[in-house]
Amino acid sequence: MSVAKVRLFVDHPLGPEQTVPLERDQAHYLFGVMRLKPGDHVLLFDGQSGEWLAEVAQAGKRAGELHCLHQTKPLHLPPDLWLLFAPIKKARTDFIVEKAAEMGAARILPVQTDFTNSERVRADRLQKHAVEAAEQCGGTFVPKVEEMERLDRLISGWPQDRNLLFCDEARVGDRLMIPDATSAPWAILIGPEGGFSDAERKRLRNMPQTHVLSLGPRILRADTAAVAALTLWQSALGDWR
Amino acid sequence: MSVAKVRLFVDHPLGPEQTVPLERDQAHYLFGVMRLKPGDHVLLFDGQSGEWLAEVAQAGKRAGELHCLHQTKPLHLPPDLWLLFAPIKKARTDFIVEKAAEMGAARILPVQTDFTNSERVRADRLQKHAVEAAEQCGGTFVPKVEEMERLDRLISGWPQDRNLLFCDEARVGDRLMIPDATSAPWAILIGPEGGFSDAERKRLRNMPQTHVLSLGPRILRADTAAVAALTLWQSALGDWR
Known part of the structure; x- marks a missing residue:
């Protein structure tokens, strides 16, 4: 043996x-x-x-x-949590996907925002990073990495019952707030370097599903913000409880 | 202008x-x-x-x-929080230092554990990453990156009043516990890939300053664990409150 x-x-x-x-x-x-x-x-x-x-x-x-x-x-499915993020430089994009898989996101959606620099991502290549991360972290599930979609289109068809945790870097210094536990499905949205446009910010804030989250007094890089937001969500509402 | x-x-x-x-x-x-x-x-x-x-x-x-x-x-000093970590592959070590600066650690201490592969780190090179991260995140403070020291020596002279948050990957699945807020100084200890040795684990657990923290049901890479632990600490006890 x-x-x-x-x-x-x-x-x-x-x-x-x-x-x-x-x-x-x-x-x-x-x-x-x-x-x-x-x-x-x-x-x-x-x-x-x-x-x-x-x-x-x-x-x-x-x-x-x-x-x-x-x-x-046994199979351990992650909570019904999506991670939406705007792709950045290649290494950091790979990193976000790896971290999302380790941290227990169920689905990973690259989104194109008004200030996203990256025009294309290769979902198949990113999927391999998610597989490797799942192999390494002892998980029994691999989150699906979707093809990039435009944020405005995604918002237009946003599911009524899915809460959206909007990590708005403009809220630097605000008090952290995670709403009470709920069994509803969730998504976390991390912005690109350069932040969201005013139009995007306004639209996101007007959605009834949106909860705004501040990530402390310093402005985090997108990859750091992804891990930090996933940590707060998992420890408040997810499978770290 | x-x-x-x-x-x-x-x-x-x-x-x-x-x-x-x-x-x-x-x-x-x-x-x-x-x-x-x-x-x-x-x-x-x-x-x-x-x-x-x-x-x-x-x-x-x-x-x-x-x-x-x-x-x-104005000057915004981070809380009195040290990050101790066992250096891993170069890119991920750089990453941990960058993240520690972004997340608001006050001092960064590379430690050599029983299972640390890396024998040397260049503190001056890592210090540059801390400076760049501070420039980028809008902070007004740069954490000092110390030369690598052996974990057992560091523990032998551990300050009586400094709490130690020990992120023990062997506690997978345990309930997350962060003790109540306190103004005491703190340190977070992140292990190497391969974890701590039994002797280290026993010694750490026997220190009166030690609090054990579990980071969820999956085993996180050291760089992910650093961001996750800093997030939990900052939101419970630090300047994210």
Whole structure:
């Protein structure tokens, strides 16, 4: 018996006696990089069936097969919390996605605001960061990273019942306020560097779903603000309680 | 009159009618990169006198002089909070220092734990990240980044009156507890990837100054944990209240 050194997300159902074929990249990682051999153990999760201990059944350079042994963790779904953020420089955008997955956001939505510099994001590339973060943090769920959408369009179709925590950097120095616990769905909105436009700010503040959150007396970078807002939300309303 | 496009930390006293000579790097940045000209405005802070509006008096390629006009912000000192962290990969260590400055730590102490991989950190290089973060976040104070010290030595001489918030990743799933507000000095300790050793954990838990903090059901990376712990502390006991 070996201790599992690797924790892997697989896009394949897991269950008792289940056989899991590996993709080329995964086989390369497990057998080329991590040097696993038949009989070695791996932890797997598929985002739907919790975490499973599996053993290597076949190991090849470009393919391989794992065999599920038993469940090691039940599925833990994050709270129904979306993170909306305006993409910034590439490294910091990657960072926000990684942090959102670690912190337990259920869905990640890049939004284009009036002052967003970035015109495009590659959702598939960002999705990989979310997978890696989930593998690393011991979670059993991977948040979906959506394609970028314009903030005004997203607001126009905003769900009636979803609260929006609007992190408005113009409210520097205001008192922090998180509303009382509720089982309603939520979203957190983090602005771009340069902040929101006056039009956006006015529109957001006029939405009945909006709660404004101040993040202290200093102006935080977008990536810092994302972690800070997720922390406050998770500890007040989420699965850190 | 021009709007100040630049915010700069200077290691020189500021005050009414004060003249501030520029270092070579600063002159290059202001006049070479940002293309400021005599008469243009700059915001300055020295970590002790708040923020001042200054104008360019002399602009050269390798030197220059600024002239203080009037104070634009009073000095805002952060709470008496230290951040202790075990250095990790370079980019993430830089990140922790940047975040600690943004989040309002007063002093940043890299510590070497039993499982710390990094043997050396360059405190002078990290100090620059703290300065940049202070310039960017609108703060009027720059936390000092200390040279790395061994955690066991630091604990041996730990100040009697300084509370220690010990972020123990082994307490996954435990209930979050921050003790009641107090004016006592505090420190937050973030562990390395790989966590603390059993000996360290036992010793830390036995200190009367220690309060254990859990950061939710997922295992956070050290840089995420630093921002999350600083957020909880600042909102419960610090200057976000």
